[in-house]
Amino acid sequence: MAKSRVKTYLALFRVHQYLKNLLIAAPLFFGEKLLDPAPLLATLEAFVCFSLMASVVYIINDLKDLEHDRAHPEKRKRPLAKGELSPRQALTAAAVLFAAALGLGLWGLNWRSLGVIGAYFVLNLAYTYKLKHYAIVDVLMIGLFFILRVFVGGLASEIWISHWLVLMAFLLALFLALAKRRDDLVLAVEENGRRPSIDGYNLEFVTAGLIIMASVTVVCYILYTLSAEVMAKHGTEYLYLTVFWVVAGLLRYLQVTLVEQRSGSPTHVLIRDKFLLGVVLLWSLTMFAMLYRFE
Numbered sequence: 001m002a003k004s005r006v007k008t009y010l011a012l013f014r015v016h017q018y019l020k021n022l023l024i025a026a027p028l029f030f031g032e033k034l035l036d037p038a039p040l041l042a043t044l045e046a047f048v049c050f051s052l053m054a055s056v057v058y059i060i061n062d063l064k065d066l067e068h069d070r071a072h073p074e075k076r077k078r079p080l081a082k083g084e085l086s087p088r089q090a091l092t093a094a095a096v097l098f099a100a101a102l103g104l105g106l107w108g109l110n111w112r113s114l115g116v117i118g119a120y121f122v123l124n125l126a127y128t129y130k131l132k133h134y135a136i137v138d139v140l141m142i143g144l145f146f147i148l149r150v151f152v153g154g155l156a157s158e159i160w161i162s163h164w165l166v167l168m169a170f171l172l173a174l175f176l177a178l179a180k181r182r183d184d185l186v187l188a189v190e191e192n193g194r195r196p197s198i199d200g201y202n203l204e205f206v207t208a209g210l211i212i213m214a215s216v217t218v219v220c221y222i223l224y225t226l227s228a229e230v231m232a233k234h235g236t237e238y239l240y241l242t243v244f245w246v247v248a249g250l251l252r253y254l255q256v257t258l259v260e261q262r263s264g265s266p267t268h269v270l271i272r273d274k275f276l277l278g279v280v281l282l283w284s285l286t287m288f289a290m291l292y293r294f295e
Helices: 002-013 015-030 037-064 066-070 087-108 111-129 137-157 163-191 203-226 228-234 239-258 266-272 274-291
Strands: none
Touching (some): 002 037, 015 037, 015 274, 037 087, 037 111, 087 111, 137 163, 163 266, 203 228, 239 274
């Protein structure tokens, strides 16, 4: 019984979504400090603090969208929508997580990174209660949340944040957000229903946006790998070889979105799709080998 209860709370916290928070480690990875204990520990503390605050945001969102989630074919399986937890229990859990995130932040993080986490929380409240109902603004906000993850990691570890990293995080987030919106539209057609989050969108617009963002993301990544500044910083001219994995990953995600029509949860797609997971792992290993040459 206790094990089932723990599983229910973990589902409420959406622990699987913490995968997105690995972006916090991007400045550490690209700054070639992944094996340095001090920045690694600071990044780990930032990851835990941010993840706890993200869970608070997820709970608030579930409470706000409770009635809509009960009518959704996938979201109705969430603990609150299923009735496995009461709103009062969810609020209590959110308060505990918020206190834990704040306590950890005050103890282990500098004020700048803690301030960005605070901004993430406040902006998410605005997103949950108002901004996600405005087409285009909603996906731009998701892009902003990805950028904030990068800044949390960079500020916590005191590593310089590359403009390339900010751009790539933003563009990739827009691509994933549009793919999710397309899945919402497909479900709305199938279920003869409509959620406020997809007002102002249609399949043609979202599909066009997806193609544009995929193209811009690839071009941006190619420019990054061919940048003289980047090559000088990392001491290698062969970063362009990783473009293959980026193109393969984006094409596969487009296939998942446009052909298989199952892009409702980017995290679930990455975890469950062996092809995509393999591409991400190969990109990571290739990039690691180029950045961390042990001479």
